[in-house]
Amino acid sequence: MSVAIDPRLCQGCGGCVEVCPGGILGLSPDGKSAVALYPNDCWGCAACLKECSRGAASLSLSPAMGGRGAKMTAFWEGGELFFKVEFLGGDSVSVKVDSGDPEDY
Amino acid sequence: MSQLPWPARVADIKTGVLIIGGGTAGCAAARRLAELGERDILVLEKASVKRSGCLSAGVNALNAWVGPGASPRDYADYALNDAHGIGDARLLLSMSEGLNGAVEFLASLGLKIHRDSKGAYLSRSWRNLKVNGENVKPLLAGAIRGFPGLKVRERVHVFALTLSRGPDRRIAGALAMDLLSGDILKIRAPKVLLATGGAAGIYAPNAPGSMSHRLWYPPFNVGGGYAMGIRAGAEMTSLEMRFVALRCQDTQAPTGTLALGGGARQLNALGEDFAEKYGNTTSQRVLANRRERERGLGPIRLEAPEAGEGERERALRAYFNMAPQQPLKWLEEERLALGRGERIPPLGAEVEGSEPFLVGGHASCGFYVDPRRETSLPGLYAAGDVAGGCPQKYVTGAISEAxxxxxxxxxxxxxxxxxxxxxxxxxxxxxxxxxxxxxxxSWDRAELEEAAQRAMDLYAGGRGAGYRYSQKGLATALSRIAEIAGMAASLKAVSPKELSLAWELRERLTVAQALVGHLRERRETRWPGFGEYGDFPLEDPGLALFVNSRRLAVGPEKDGKTGEFEFIFRDLESGERLPAPGTEGGAGR
Incomplete structure (x- = not known):
């Protein structure tokens, strides 16, 4: 599994479809939800996650890449971008990406 | 357009300047042209300018910068040395002179560049600045969207460059398809800038199946710009200088952040730091990793020293700013360790060489351009990864060139x-x-792509062949690729997207044929990390020259046949034509 759109959360705004650098996402025929048309062509850049305010677009690592079921989404809060990683057990961790703050790594 | 299974209209468009590709170089050039007073600029982008190309995921360092005490010449010298001498000193110097201006340009757009308490940039080295650049591409897009004199059109696949009548052909415009409507666009433009990026997917990827697009370089950059130029008879340079990146295994995330930011070193299975044995150019570092694994001393890990307070989180943040799959992987590893009651493993990753890419931002391959970045086709310019002769330009160098x-x-x-x-x-x-x-x-597009990548992998020095190739193997690669190109010519497409994907396959096949010719013609092994020529296993000092090529026919391939190329050997400094090496008066063995 790579990029996935949760049809229960997606409202079909099309934001993810618009930004995907590979054009691999599209809208369902009824226009109610985005769908991954070419999921195996996903690069993993997470552009779609950053557009999705509902957490419907997610990214996970395939088992071959060391994936163990965690699902990554993104959200914005106070103008800041956060990535949220939800593990298989249901617990999760969020990391602020912090494009504004200096860091020394 | 009766040939198409969808109702396509044809639109005639005239513009003063056409920019093909809205990535780093395309956005920077468009903005600068508008500032210089051009009022009729059209940018065509295959994806969306907000997130496209190399910087779709972001960036966390500006790897080309001239720090205090250093000069542009220092950077140019460093880059030329790293390329083992194959680069154009004039291009490198003018690119280097614009590096700090490019940094200022990005800062003016709102990119936060870290400064110390006195306001000086915080650097990772004399040529390397830290940034948290998740937002770099949206900032570049914002610099051109709605700017006076500038039009941006997205989801457009440009598939051909049109020319004036011969013999002194110059650029006349381009042909494209709107990927949403399927309409055909005929664009007339007296001046065209190609900024389409480099090429991924020429070789079999690092890993197949679910990971086949988890590449270092964007899989959507297929070398379309190179292909259009080759078909139009433009002179290309140094395609044989492929780039193999040293990357985190599985995610293909960059390793420089761990190495420079975290002080991490490559260690073999015995825990030995072996870097000193092999030298420190990019090619030598890639070779070091490979040689140690060939000795049976893999896996090779890049390991950071014990992380200090907060350092782990800073590393996660740094990677979230450019390669979000890597911190996802680390968090999964961390969770596993915690679940088992073990201590959290130190920050690090197994590292390995990627498959070869063609990318003019790292290596010298691309369009042969003059100091004004004009190609051999008058009126056609090139900047960024598609432009050759100017390695190690990275993001800021692409802007400088633009x-x-x-x-x-x-x-x-x-x-x-x-x-x-x-x-x-x-x-x-x-x-x-x-x-x-x-x-x-009976075949489909994906099968032909697999066949082409396999042929290149096996016979033209891919990862599966240990990056090694021979004259005999290259001949096999060429005949196989030509055969596959013939099969690809008959592919059917039911939608604009499918037709675009079929074109991308054909673009890769065109580039592959030119590339194989270049590999054959440079009869030495100059960058062993990037490739080793079995027939000519050593560097030949006499071959400090450009290997350039030009396709003899101009126009589309007939039944996929790209046809013959002329190889042109040029002096690195003067650009003057040299006799072919090995012939009377020529250099080399």
């Missing part, structure tokens, strides 16, 4: 020549032939 090209474009004549209508029709017919009704072949 500014140079923009200045040249703004000061050149605005009148366009008459287009060779017959040539344009041929291009259009060849591009749309796949949409014609008729019997479906």
């Amino acid at each position: 500014f140079i090209a923009a200045t040249a474009i703004a000061s050149s004549a605005a009148e366009g020549p008459e287009e060779d209508g017959e040539l344009a029709r041929e291009y259009l017919e060849a591009a749309l032939s796949g949409g014609a009704p008729g019997a479906r072949p």
Whole structure:
């Protein structure tokens, strides 16, 4: 599994479809939800996650890449971008990406 | 457009300047041209300018910068040395002179560049600045969207460059398809800048199946710009200088952040730090990793020293700013360790060489351009990864080159020549032939892509062949690729997206044929980390020259056949034509 759109959360705004650098996402025929048309062509850049305010677009690592079921989404809060990683057990961790703050790594 | 299975209209568009590709170089050039007073600029982008190309995921360092005490010449010298001498010193110097201006440009757009308490940039080294650049591409897009004089059109696949009538052909415009409507766009422009990026997917990827697009370089950059130039008879340079990146296994995330930011070192299975044995150019570092694994001393891990307070989180943040799959992997590892009651493993990753890419931002491959970044086709300019002769330009160098090209474009004549209508029709017919009704072949696009990548992998020095190749193998690669190109010519497409994907396959096949010729013609092994020529296993000092090529025919391939290339050998400094090596008066063995 790579990029996935949760049809229960997606409202079909099309934001993810618009930004995907590979054009691999599209809208369902009824226009109610985005769908991954070419999921195996996903690069993993997470552009779609950053557009999705509902957490419907997610990214996970395939088992071959060391994936163990965690699902990554993104959200914005106070103008800041956060990535949220939800593990298989249901617990999760969020990391602020912090494009504004200096860091020394 | 009766050949197409969808109702396509044809739109005629005229513009003063056409920019193909809205990535780093394309956005920078468009903005600079508008600032210089151009009022009729059209940017065509295959994806969306907000997130496209190399910087879709972001960036966390500006790897080309001239720090205090250093000079542009220092950077140019460093880059030329790292390329083992194959680069154009004039291009490198002018690119280097614009690096700090490019940094200022990004800062003016709102990119936060870290400063110390005195306001000086915080650097990772004399040529490397830290940034948290998740937002770099949206910032570049914002610099051109709605800017006076500038039009941006997205989801457009440009598939051919149109030319004036011969013999002194110059650029006349381009042909494209709108990926949403399927409409055909015929664009007339007297001045065109190609900024389409480099090429991924020429070789079999690092890993197949679910990971086949988890590449270092964007899999959506297929070398379309190179292919259009080759078909139009432009002179290309140094395609044989492929780039193999040292990357985190599985995610293909960059390793420089761990190495420079975290002080991490490559260690073999015995825990030995082996870097010193092999030298410190990029090619040598890639070779070091490979040689140690060949000795059976893999896996090779890049390991950071014990993380200090908060350092782990800073590393996660740094990677979230450019390669979000890597911190996802680390968090999964961390969770596993915690679940088992073990201590959290130190920050690090197994590292390995990627498959070879063609990327002019790292290596010297691409269009052969003059100091104004004009190609051998008058009126056609190139900047960024598609432009050759100027390695190690990275993001800021691409911007610097874009500014140079923009200045040249703004000061050149605005009148366009008459287009060779017959040539344009041929291009259009060849591009749309796949949409014609008729019997479906038994193969599909994905299978042909796999076949081409496998042929390149096995016979033209891919990862699976240990990056090694021979004259005999290259001949096999060439005949196999030509055969696959013939099969690809009959692919049918049921939608604009599918037709675009079929074109991308053909673009890769065109590039592959030129590349194999270049590998054959440089009869030495100059960058062993990137490739080793079994027939000529050593560096030949006499081959400190450019290997350039030009396709003899101009126009679309007939039944996929790219045909013959002329190879041109040029002096690195003067650009003068040299006798072919190995012939009377020529260099080399």
